Amino acid sequence: MKDNVTGSSASVKTMRERDMQKVSATQKIVKICVQVALYLFLGVMALIILFPFYWMLVSSVKTMPEYSQSIPSIIPHEWDFHNYVEVFQNEDLLLGQLFANTLFVGVVSTALSLVITVLSAFAFARLEFKGKNLLFAALLATMMIPGELFTITNFQTVHSFGWMHTFTVLIVPFLVSVFYIYLLKQNFQQVPNELYLAAKVDGTTDLKYLWKVMIPLALPTLISITILKMMGSWNSYMWPRLVANDDAHRLITNGLRTAFTSADGVTDVPLQMAAVAVVSAPLFLVFVFLRKYIMKGVSRSGIKG
Amino acid sequence: MGEKIKSFFAGLWQNIRTFFKKRVWQGFCVNVLYKKFDRYKAWIYLLPAIVLLMIFTVWPIFNTVRMSLLEGYTSMKAVRGVEFELGIGNFTRVLKYKGFINCLKNTVLLTVLTVPISTFLALLIAVCLNSIKWFSRALQTIFFLPYVTNSIAIGMVFAAMFNMILGGGVRPDFVGVVNIVIEAFGGDYINWMNAGSEYWANIVVMTVYIVWNALPFKILILLGGLQSVNKQYYEAAKVDATPRWRVFTRITIPLLSPMLAYVIITGFIGGFKEYSSIVGVFGESMGPAGNHYALDTMVGFIYRAIGNQEGTASAAALILFAIILVVTMINLYVSKKKTHY
Incomplete structure (x- = not known):
């Protein structure tokens, strides 16, 4: 009797175990199927995302006859890099000049912008003065206004300053970014106030404190700001086109658009793609080496450039 | 007369010397210059940002509203001195x-x-x-x-x-x-x-x-x-x-x-x-x-x-x-x- 009971209980147990195993086996299969589906979906999406880049590179090494075949080749028959040489010699494009202009504007505006941003963020984060909160709220409110609204008047302003067709006009109007001040202020506020007071007791000046304590601690944010600002001048299109669209001051995006703007459909597409690739290359290099900072900065900004 | 002038200048010199005695000078520096600077230094740090924002952000806001409310406003006409009527045209x-x-x-x-x-x-x-x-x-x-x-x-x-x-x-x-x-x-x-x-x-x-x-x-x-x-x-x-x-x-x-x-x-x-x-x-x-x-x-x-x-x-x-x-x-x-x- 006793044996019987124990036997039945044992068989019940094994049955349950078997059930469990069956369930886990089907679960496993479902899980694998789901994973395969996920990878399939992500793989297809990744191919779609990458395809324009691939097409740009492939088209840029094709010769014009091969490019204009009625069935385009997915892999070029012969790799012809002469487009890349020609891009730098093209008289419509003047790529070297465009690179130099953009680099100059980018570096100068980033350096000045960083100084202004650091000083303002320090004032907002560490110093007490009348009307601080009101002023900061007013600054944040201006972020809601679309930039086009400012452009109309700024165009007149720089015109009356006599800044048209200079590098000044490309640099000065955009030196202050409320968003960067906001970002850095948040970062500065995370540094405990005791550090500042201790430094004051030791007789450290504000600027020395900024340089020795605040800036090293906020370095990741400063790097993010630097990259976003540089990318901004690399990608800016409308303002430069309005105020400095001459050969000596033209920036790279404008140069690219104006050089290939014949709308008759017979543009030398391989050459154009080579130019696009050359213009995109620095962005990719920056991305490869500084991905972490870009993604961090972008996830908090939501603005391009 | 000459004596009077002489003693006046001597007194003045004395005053100036006491004023510039080290402690007084320091006191002046700390109390007037430094405290003043301390009170306004936030504004000094903010100066470049505020000047640029005034010119390129605040003024455009007002100016855009102004121009939008002047009938048919163009800068060409404004330069020629044309008067614009107020309105929502x-x-x-x-x-x-x-x-x-x-x-x-x-x-x-x-x-x-x-x-x-x-x-x-x-x-x-x-x-x-x-x-x-x-x-x-x-x-x-x-x-x-x-x-x-x-x-x-x-x-x-x-x-x-x-x-x-x-x-x-x-x-x-x-x-x-x-x-x-x-x-x-x-x-x-x-x-x-x-x-x-x-x-x-x-x-x-x-x-x-x-x-x-x-x-x-x-x-x-x-x-x-x-x-x-x-x-x-x-x-x-x-x-x-x-x-x-x-x-x-x-x-x-x-x-x-x-x-x-x-x-x-x-x-x-x-x-x-x-x-x-x-x-x-x-x-x-x-x-x-x-x-x-x-x-x-x-x-x-x-x-x-x-x-x-x-x-x-x-x-x-x-x-x-x-x-x-x-x-x-x-x-x-x-x-x-x-x-x-």
């Missing part, structure tokens, strides 16, 4: 102008199409990325790539992909890769963006490009949100054997709703300011050959009025601002009701 003229209505239609259409599509796709991709084991990092990097591009430059690549060259014959002389793919699946060539192309085809091209361009930011934000969700919720759901779909709709979406709201709001704001992606694909004519400005947007309208019709441009910019403000308010209102914090 600029606004009514802009709203009656056919070109502006076209711009408004294009902008709204593109925004309404691209924001839901890109948000949905980004959510799907982010959820998938969050639930795979291997290659997650590599795939994340790939999906972020479109962000670090120049929207004019890559627009030209998209143009090359959709382009075709119409010869004299029945078949075009050359077709882009998109039409080759369509043909491979048994479809007919579509004239996406060349002379004689239809409006819906142009809109499809722009929608594809804008969605492609908008995905990385949205995926980044949503994935960040997913990764910060507390794993305990999912474990609790597992214990209760909750089906996957219910887990998604009842746990993932509510916990992700602040990020979704953020992505949708910034998407709408960006959508209403659409401009450079259209210039990238179609060029400055903002439309297929023979049908210029068919795809013009509000920002494009404003830019073309800069430098010759400031009154109109200001009115259009203020209308754009009002639209963005209203849409953002509606978004915030809805998300406040639906968002779970």
Whole structure:
């Protein structure tokens, strides 16, 4: 009797175990199927995302006859890099000049912008003065206004300053970014106030404190700001086109658009793609080496450039 | 007399000497200069930022409102000393102008199409990325790539992909890769963006490009949100054997709703300011050959009025601002009701 009971209980147990195993086996299969589906979906999406880049590179090494075949080749028959040489010699494009202009504007505006941003963020984060909160709220409110609204008047302003067709006009109007001040202020506020007071007791000046304590601690944010600002001048299109669209001051995006703007459909597409690739290359290099900072900065900004 | 002058100067000298005695001098420095400086030093740090903001941000706000309220204001006339009457003529003229209505239609259409599509796709991709084991990092990097591009430059690549060259014959002389793919699946060539192309085809091209361009930011934000969700919720759901779909709709979406709201709001704001992606694909004519400005947007309208019709441009910019403000308010209102914090 006793044996019987124990036997039945044992068989019940094994049955349950078997059930469990069956369930886990089907679960496993479902899980694998789901994973395969996920990878399939992500793989297809990744191919779609990458395809324009691939097409740009492939088209840029094709010769014009091969490019204009009625069935385009997915892999070029012969790799012809002469487009890349020609891009730098093209008289419509003047790529070297465009690179130099953009680099100059980018570096100068980033350096000045960083100084202004650091000083303002320090004032907002560490110093007490009348009307601080009101002023900061007013600054944040201006972020809601679309930039086009400012452009109309700024165009007149720089015109009356006599800044048209200079590098000044490309640099000065955009030196202050409320968003960067906001970002850095948040970062500065995370540094405990005791550090500042201790430094004051030791007789450290504000600027020395900024340089020795605040800036090293906020370095990741400063790097993010630097990259976003540089990318901004690399990608800016409308303002430069309005105020400095001459050969000596033209920036790279404008140069690219104006050089290939014949709308008759017979543009030398391989050459154009080579130019696009050359213009995109620095962005990719920056991305490869500084991905972490870009993604961090972008996830908090939501603005391009 | 001479003695008096002499003693006067001696006294003065004495006074000056006591004044400049070290302690007094120091006291002066500390009390007057340093404290004054200390009180105003915040303003000294803020000076460059405030000066630039005054010129390039605050003044434009007032000036835009002023110009928009002066009937038919242009800077050319203003220089010649023409007096303008006060009124809302600029606004009514802009709203009656056919070109502006076209711009408004294009902008709204593109925004309404691209924001839901890109948000949905980004959510799907982010959820998938969050639930795979291997290659997650590599795939994340790939999906972020479109962000670090120049929207004019890559627009030209998209143009090359959709382009075709119409010869004299029945078949075009050359077709882009998109039409080759369509043909491979048994479809007919579509004239996406060349002379004689239809409006819906142009809109499809722009929608594809804008969605492609908008995905990385949205995926980044949503994935960040997913990764910060507390794993305990999912474990609790597992214990209760909750089906996957219910887990998604009842746990993932509510916990992700602040990020979704953020992505949708910034998407709408960006959508209403659409401009450079259209210039990238179609060029400055903002439309297929023979049908210029068919795809013009509000920002494009404003830019073309800069430098010759400031009154109109200001009115259009203020209308754009009002639209963005209203849409953002509606978004915030809805998300406040639906968002779970």
